[in-house]
Amino acid sequence: xxxxxxxxxxxxxxxxxxFPLLPVAAQSGNDAAPLIxxxxxxxxxxxxxxxxxxxFHLLGSAGSARHYSGPVxxxxxxxxxxxxxxxxxxxxxAPDAPTDLRTTVRGWAAVPTTAITGRLPLAGPDSRxxxxxxxxxxxxxxxxxxxxxxxxxxxxxxITLAPRRWPGLVEARYYRGMCYMQAGDLPHALEDLDAARxxxxxxxxxxxxxxxxxxxxxxxxxxLAAIDEAITRLPDTSDLLADRAYFHxxxxxxxxxxxxxxxxxxxxxxxxxxxxxxxEVLTALGRYRAALADVEAGLALNPPDxxxxxxxxxxxxxxxxxxxxxxDDLRAYTTLRPEDPSGWINLGQAHERSGETFSAIQAxxxxxxxxxxxxxxxxxxxxxxxxxxxxxxxxxxxxERHLELAELAATAALNAYSQDATALLYRALARxxxxxxxLALEDLSAGIDIAPDMDGLRYNRAVLxxxxxxxxxxxxERERLLRAALEDYAALLRxxxxxxxxxxxxxxxxxxxxxxxxxxxxxxxxxxxxxxxxRPDQPETLARARAYDGAGRYTDAAAAYTRALEGxxxxxxxxxxxxxxxxxxxxxSRPADAAVLLRDYLTGGCTRNPVTLAALEALHHSWQGAESx
Numbered sequence: 001x002x003x004x005x006x007x008x009x010x011x012x013x014x015x016x017x018x019f020p021l022l023p024v025a026a027q028s029g030n031d032a033a034p035l036i037x038x039x040x041x042x043x044x045x046x047x048x049x050x051x052x053x054x055x056f057h058l059l060g061s062a063g064s065a066r067h068y069s070g071p072v073x074x075x076x077x078x079x080x081x082x083x084x085x086x087x088x089x090x091x092x093x094a095p096d097a098p099t100d101l102r103t104t105v106r107g108w109a110a111v112p113t114t115a116i117t118g119r120l121p122l123a124g125p126d127s128r129x130x131x132x133x134x135x136x137x138x139x140x141x142x143x144x145x146x147x148x149x150x151x152x153x154x155x156x157x158x159i160t161l162a163p164r165r166w167p168g169l170v171e172a173r174y175y176r177g178m179c180y181m182q183a184g185d186l187p188h189a190l191e192d193l194d195a196a197r198x199x200x201x202x203x204x205x206x207x208x209x210x211x212x213x214x215x216x217x218x219x220x221x222x223x224l225a226a227i228d229e230a231i232t233r234l235p236d237t238s239d240l241l242a243d244r245a246y247f248h249x250x251x252x253x254x255x256x257x258x259x260x261x262x263x264x265x266x267x268x269x270x271x272x273x274x275x276x277x278x279x280e281v282l283t284a285l286g287r288y289r290a291a292l293a294d295v296e297a298g299l300a301l302n303p304p305d306x307x308x309x310x311x312x313x314x315x316x317x318x319x320x321x322x323x324x325x326x327x328d329d330l331r332a333y334t335t336l337r338p339e340d341p342s343g344w345i346n347l348g349q350a351h352e353r354s355g356e357t358f359s360a361i362q363a364x365x366x367x368x369x370x371x372x373x374x375x376x377x378x379x380x381x382x383x384x385x386x387x388x389x390x391x392x393x394x395x396x397x398x399x400e401r402h403l404e405l406a407e408l409a410a411t412a413a414l415n416a417y418s419q420d421a422t423a424l425l426y427r428a429l430a431r432x433x434x435x436x437x438x439l440a441l442e443d444l445s446a447g448i449d450i451a452p453d454m455d456g457l458r459y460n461r462a463v464l465x466x467x468x469x470x471x472x473x474x475x476x477e478r479e480r481l482l483r484a485a486l487e488d489y490a491a492l493l494r495x496x497x498x499x500x501x502x503x504x505x506x507x508x509x510x511x512x513x514x515x516x517x518x519x520x521x522x523x524x525x526x527x528x529x530x531x532x533x534x535r536p537d538q539p540e541t542l543a544r545a546r547a548y549d550g551a552g553r554y555t556d557a558a559a560a561y562t563r564a565l566e567g568x569x570x571x572x573x574x575x576x577x578x579x580x581x582x583x584x585x586x587x588x589s590r591p592a593d594a595a596v597l598l599r600d601y602l603t604g605g606c607t608r609n610p611v612t613l614a615a616l617e618a619l620h621h622s623w624q625g626a627e628s629x
Contacts, residue, residue, distance in 0.1 A: 148179035204233035220251035323353035341371025378413035421451035462488035517550035538567025574606035
């Protein structure tokens with residue numbers, strides 16, 4: 001949009017050629033002071049030459065004056081004289097209008113331009129209008145040539161000398177406002193431009209300039225009112241319509257912006273800038289295919305600079321879920337504009353959508369190398385490094401290196417923004433994968449303090465608490481950790497019960513470990529009600545059996561232990577067989593069946609602990625004896 005703005009302002013300067021006392025040249029690269037040629041005809045014009053020359057000399061360093069004495073019968077003659085003297089500003093007196101001041105501002109390349117006529121009387125005893133006019137002419141020339149400091153000095157003089165109702169005040173204030181705007185002094189720019197706008201006959205470009213200042217200040221409703229006034233004075237001008245569309249968009253009214261751009265494109269259907277702007281508005285409205293049509297039309301016009309269109313089309317392909325096509329366009333864009341971080345960032349997103357993790361990493365790394373201020377990318381890189389480690393061979397040097405990079409990237413993200421909960425999550429996961437449970441738990445807890453509803457943090461802390469609790473040797477510490485895991489799982493259920501209801505059996509198993517058998521059974525039953533077709537796996541079946549056993553529901557427990565015998569884990573099957581044997585012998589009073597189960601347990605290689613083995617063999621013999629007796 002900034003490119004569009006510069007084009008608009010340049011076009012505005014060209015359009016000003018048809019209005020009084022306005023420049024028609026773009027800024028020159030020549031740093032020399034502008035030469036001002038005073039061209040006068042014979043007769044009455046010669047009488048004014050001295051007054052003009054004296055007025056120019058008052059400008060001091062703002063410019064130098066040369067007099068051309070000879071017949072000046074037309075604009076062309078004045079321009080020829082100006083080219084001969086290489087003049088920047090030509091002030092001439094027309095023989096058919098000796099009381100009018102006429103000026104031409106031209107570039108250093110000596111390109112013929114159209115004269116600008118101002119209705120400024122030179123005759124009469126009051127010389128202030130003449131001197132003010134000269135100061136205004138030089139001020140506007142200096143403004144166009146980018147020499148704003150002497151321009152402001154000259155324009156200050158013009159505004160100070162000018163009579164109260166002098167018509168040239170509008171132009172003087174306009175150009176001084178433009179200089180303030182170029183210098184970034186927006187309040188003073190606005191003061192001058194609003195003063196110029198207060199004139200009933202203020203031309204369109206005064207309102208247009210004020211609109212941009214208000215926009216730069218973020219005051220879009222006022223900017224829109226100002227540009228509406230400009231369009232009233234110069235209706236159906238496509239560039240003004242495009243500018244108003246930009247203001248509408250910044251104010252959040254994309255529908256109004258689209259209306260203006262439709263009108264602008266109807267007038268200039270081959271304007272690539274307008275089509276790109278409309279594509280951006282259509283994208284914001286979610287009309288991706290229509291936006292793509294505009295971009296395609298712009299590319300079909302074979303613009304010298306294809307980069308902005310390729311960038312926009314790459315984004316649209318992302319929105320349309322065509323990541324491969326997006327990669328092609330965004331890669332082409334980064335070739336044309338390798339210094340633009342946004343190209344690499346969006347290329348990284350396209351690679352992610354395509355499942356190309358390592359290519360995405362490379363794109364984001366490049367984005368940070370050309371735009372180090374994009375520190376938010378460190379969190380994304382932490383996630384991708386962690387994911388990349390997951391697809392590499394476990395324990396390999398490459399996997400370990402990517403886990404290290406994930407931790408380093410997350411730390412860099414946190415150095416830039418200490419409240420980055422995502423960075424804390426992936427640093428914790430990298431630390432977990434590297435076996436550093438303590439630091440991982442610190443990161444997860446710190447992240448939850450920042451973002452208590454971030455499910456990834458809650459879930460992984462719950463898993464870690466449960467793991468630490470199962471490994472704890474101290475009974476009180478074990479209970480504390482398991483209950484902490486339960487609290488995190490409960491928080492997930494409160495956050496989004498439908499999404500996390502699959503955790504109900506996991507919660508039930510934790511209650512079993514805590515000896516809270518009725519609570520465990522309630523969670524198992526709730527899961528069964530939600531998912532009646534689900535079949536518990538071996539660990540869950542064993543947990544259910546233990547819950548029934550602990551709650552005194554021995555028949556249900558025996559059935560669950562029996563189902564757990566059929567699982568894939570021999571160790572869990574051994575646990576189920578032993579528990580079933582003890583339950584059968586002690587609770588169900590079936591010693592013979594219990595003896596068979598214990599025999600299978602003892603001969604199946606389930607235990608190698610001599611003490612336990614001796615106790616179980618003794619129990620086996622007692623049950624055998626009780627049955628035979």
